Amino acid sequence: MKFIFGIDIGGTSIKIGQFNLVGELLYKFSIPTNTEDSGKHILPDIARAIHELDILESDILGYGFGVPGPVSNNQVIKCVNLNWTEKDIVSEFGELVNNYYIKVGNDANVAALGEITHGSARGHHHAVMITLGTGVGGGIISKGHMIDGVYGAGGEIGHIKVDFDYNFECKCGTKGCLETVASATGIKRIYAHKHNAKYSLNQSYTDISAKQVFEDAMNQDELALEVIDEISEYLGYACHILSLTINPSIFIFGGGVSKAGDFLIERISKAFKKYRFINPDQYEFTVASLGNEAGIFGGYALIKREN
Numbered sequence: 001m002k003f004i005f006g007i008d009i010g011g012t013s014i015k016i017g018q019f020n021l022v023g024e025l026l027y028k029f030s031i032p033t034n035t036e037d038s039g040k041h042i043l044p045d046i047a048r049a050i051h052e053l054d055i056l057e058s059d060i061l062g063y064g065f066g067v068p069g070p071v072s073n074n075q076v077i078k079c080v081n082l083n084w085t086e087k088d089i090v091s092e093f094g095e096l097v098n099n100y101y102i103k104v105g106n107d108a109n110v111a112a113l114g115e116i117t118h119g120s121a122r123g124h125h126h127a128v129m130i131t132l133g134t135g136v137g138g139g140i141i142s143k144g145h146m147i148d149g150v151y152g153a154g155g156e157i158g159h160i161k162v163d164f165d166y167n168f169e170c171k172c173g174t175k176g177c178l179e180t181v182a183s184a185t186g187i188k189r190i191y192a193h194k195h196n197a198k199y200s201l202n203q204s205y206t207d208i209s210a211k212q213v214f215e216d217a218m219n220q221d222e223l224a225l226e227v228i229d230e231i232s233e234y235l236g237y238a239c240h241i242l243s244l245t246i247n248p249s250i251f252i253f254g255g256g257v258s259k260a261g262d263f264l265i266e267r268i269s270k271a272f273k274k275y276r277f278i279n280p281d282q283y284e285f286t287v288a289s290l291g292n293e294a295g296i297f298g299g300y301a302l303i304k305r306e307n
């Protein structure tokens with residue numbers, strides 16, 4: 001029996017999945033991410049953990065990695081959370097395991113790949129995944145392949161400028177990115193802004209979570225509904241731009257904020273349809289189904305799709 005490993009490297013833990021060649025997840029586990037010494041222990045730690053499973057290297061077809069940073073042509077450009085600058089995983093990890101069949105992608109792109117092979121977008125070959133958490137991540141699949149681009153910025157949907165009014169500052173150094181308005185942080189921020197304007201408060205009101213804003217909106221709270229409608233407009237607009245650039249058949253929403261489910265998805269889809277270009281009713285909008293396992297499934301798919 002041969003195996004493929006899907007490996008999702010995060011800033012605090014590394015998820016490792018062992019798959020058979022038909023894509024069944026046989027075993028999964030995680031190890032802590034040791035980011036000390038410029039992250040030089042990370043790859044040896046992974047190699048050691050897999051070595052301990054006592055599998056013959058000749059029975060391992062390959063390794064698919066997702067990393068939290070820009071990647072282009074299998075080369076890591078930078079991973080701030082891992083203390084990595086440029087990293088050649090193929091050479092470094094390949095040497096450790098004596099197997100150079102290794103593919104690497106940005107974690108959000110790899111997660112999108114997982115969703116089209118094993119998740120809620122199964123069967124789609126053109127897909128956009130938007131992860132709504134404390135930030136906004138994105139992954140783009142075109143003709144079954146991840147789009148990473150020349151500088152690894154392909155799929156960085158969270159930094160498309162969609163807001164020209166609030167101009168909240170983004171961690172990328174610019175203002176008005178999708179992330180500043182549609183992440184959990186953005187939802188809190190817009191709620192606070194509207195709350196302060198409505199009640200003429202001088203002091204900033206920030207004592208609310210994105211989850212609470214959704215709960216209030218579901219209970220028909222006027223201000224909370226206004227906020228959710230507004231962030232849905234931003235997301236619908238971003239989907240509109242993406243529909244005219246890569247023309248996917250499906251938009252997949254993941255991350256903590258997507259737990260709001262249909263309540264949010266239907267609003268985004270409605271906002272998107274307003275732009276009516278070609279067949280706006282035929283695009284699918286759905287919630288991601290693999291949760292934090294999307295990365296290891298995507299890692300598997302990186303290797304499998306080439307075979």
Ligand SMILES: [Zn+2]
Pocket residue numbers: 158159170171172173174177179
């Ligand atoms: Zn940004």
